[in-house]
Amino acid sequence: MNPQDSRPAMLLLYSFVFTLGVILTAPYYLWRLRGRLTALTDWRERFGFLPARFQRTERGAIWIHAVSVGETLAVSNLVRALQQRYPDRELFLSHVTTAGREAGEARLPGVTGRFLLPLDWAMCVRRAFRRIRPALLVVVETELWPNLLDVARAQGTRILLVNGRISNRSFPRYRLVRPFMRRVLATIDRICAQSEGDARRFRSLGAAENQVVVAGNLKFDAQPPRLGEFAQHLSRALTAAGRAPVIAAASTMAGEEELFLSAWEKVRQQYARALLILAPRHPSRFEAVAALLAAKGLSFIRRTSLAPEPLQLMSQIAPTDVLLLDTIGELAGLFELADAVFMGGSLVPTGGHNLLEPAYWGKPILFGPYMHNFRDVAQLFLAKNAAVEISDAQELGRALVELLRAPERQRQLGEAARSVLDEQRGATERVLKILAEWLDSPVASGRVNERTAE
16 A cells, blocks of 8 residues: 555544544643633634634744743744844744744744644644745744645645754654654654754654754854843842852752752852752743742842842842742843752753753853753753753752852853864754745745645
8 A cells, every 4th residue: 555545544644543632631631720711812712713814815923832931932032033134034933832832922023923723633634824925934843743744735835854862761652653753754854853863763763864954053052142131130130139159940840849959058058158059941840849848948139029129139139048939030130140050850850951051151060960851952952961860869969069169160051061062063054044944035935725735
């Protein structure tokens, strides 16, 4: 049987399994969204009903899909470059999470429109395509939604996967359904992998040899925001209150804050005026982390409770042990204030988070043993002596104290981290060169007929 002939049946099976999954997980997500059930616009977008103002009569728009905050920040330079080089192309940005959408609003305010990605049912996806009529779909990392890609292919939309990666955890699962993955990957015109290892994994799942290129990691090109007004006030308040050193625990996950706080006690014993900036990864956990800090008897203040007036801010910071960052989008700009950064998601087996934002500011970085979602970046930093890996919370406490006692070691780690970042830049330009093959032509390019005829 021709593989293409079996593809509709496989998509039907996938759609059935996807529907079953939605039904089974709906109670959990309804509970998580219990404070947002009135957000009718969100629900409409999930079913493909995009705002009427998005309606386009001609093809030519660019649709970029970035699932959440990290992917949005990674692709921000690419979005700006596309806006500058192709001002006649309208650009739409979609996300899976509301946090990703908020990050896009803060960092990329100039896009034509933004929306939440429709659920991966063909009818929902088709509604979105009929509304914005994109000529190009750019998918960030590994958002391989089969119906989304299949509808894009049928509509004649070019598809580019950028920052492509396959984690250690995902790869065995994909291999179990390799025939299906081969057909999903076949819908994509070009796959820009982060590393040669990722490229090999895509090829082993069935991607064609000439379909995959190693373009590098777009996150190396991202530039975190400089100190905003709040961060400037906070910097002055820290100095005036004599609060130092400052440690940032970034993007912590469930179960990790308690582990980190045991390490933090070792720092406080040696540095009575130290301040911890604690930034949980998910907004839904802000209340739980606040309750944990209260239960441990720690003096803390929430970011949302800080006064905007500098003198009052200083009086709030002076007696505080922990600043709980209960906002979205401010962490990247606060790394500049830190003397050392612990990257969360790595003391618990959730896969770690991006090391590149603190590296941009030349900060010494520590992380735990669970960095499998960022394995190549973590290995690169360790090979260049640009970060410190610890095995558990007890070792983390010792490592932080030793690091704070050695300013020269801090400087060396920070400089090495920034050097790694500088050496690895250039992915954005490599992706733009590939896109130029399709975009350096009139908006109405006739691509629909060409792709439909394939």
